[in-house]
Amino acid sequence: MTDFHALHQPGRPLVLVNAWDAASARIVAAAGAAAVATTSAGVAWSLGAPDGDALGLDLAVEAARRVVAAVAVPVSVDVGAGYGDPAGTLRAMAAAGVAGVNLEDGARGIAEQQARLAAAKEAAPGVFLNARIDTLLFGLGDPAEAITRAKAYLDAGADGVFVPGTTDPAVVAELVAAIPGPVNVLTGSGAPPIGELAALGVARISLGSSVAQAAYGLVDRAAREAFGAGGYAELAGAADYGRLNELSAGSPGTGG
Known part of the structure; x- marks a missing residue:
């Protein structure tokens, strides 16, 4: 299997179209993905829970195990804030076969998050630990604060940093120039x-929950159309039934 760590190349970013179950993972892999990542929100929604560690570790690990078994490329899993025990969560995810995880800091202080990251890395040293920094996403600070956190998290053992909350080229360029890691x-x-972000030196691009949101948006529109006007126009462009069956029956990563 491809070395997941080696896929993080500044200027040649790993593009992750985030999946949430075995079927979506196989669709993404069949489209040519070098790796598959999950979205914690999409996984939680698919199992009837809200995002934000509400799903519970056991269900999260089982969901990860199903995705890993479904594809022949490396799988990275979003573990949110770590379900209360980042080290235990990383250990369980490593046993499930994942190649990487995202672990977010939220409103935690830098020292606290450094300790959590160090413990997680010690528990699963072979797993790519992507430290998510929520400074910009939740308006908790400016790019300088994100950079400070990024350096601290890399020092604590993180393999890369995830800074959601901005795609402004000037800010992204500032982050890339100042952060000594992917x-x-x-x-x-x-x-x-994607090409513009690659030119700025980004090493990884994630679509996050947006694909799951788009899929569930289609369900919402189709249901409202059927119960309202009584039509089926929203079903145009649906995935082919036969192809979905082939993907579901095929060997991991083969697309059929």
Whole structure:
């Protein structure tokens, strides 16, 4: 299997179209993905829970295990804030076969998050530990604060840093120039094209929960159309039934 760590190359970013179950993972892999990442929000929603560590570790690990078994490429899992025990969570995810995890800091202080990251890395040294920094996403600070945290987290053992909350080229360029490790940004509709972000030196690009949101948005629109106007126009462009069956029956990562 491809070395997940080696896929993080500034200027040649790893592009992650985040999945939330075995079927979506196989669709992404069949499209040519070098790796598959999950979205904690999408996984939680698919199992009837809100995002934010509400799902519980056991269900999260089982979901990860199913995705790992479904594809032949490395799998990275979003573990949110670590379900209360980052070290235990990393150990369980490593046993499930994941190649990487995202671990977020939220409103925690730098020293506290450094300790959590160090413990997680010690528990699963072979797993790519992507330290998510929520400074910009939640308005907790400016890019300088994100950079300070990034350096501290890398010192604590993180392999890369994830800074959601901005795709502004000037800010992204500032982050990449100042952070001595792979930088991951969160994109979606309205963000600069992948090529533009690659030119800025980004090493990883994630679509996050946006694909799951788009899929569930289709369910919402189709249901409202059926119960309202009584039509089916929203179903245009649906995935082919036969192809989905082939993907579901095929060997991991083969696309059929």
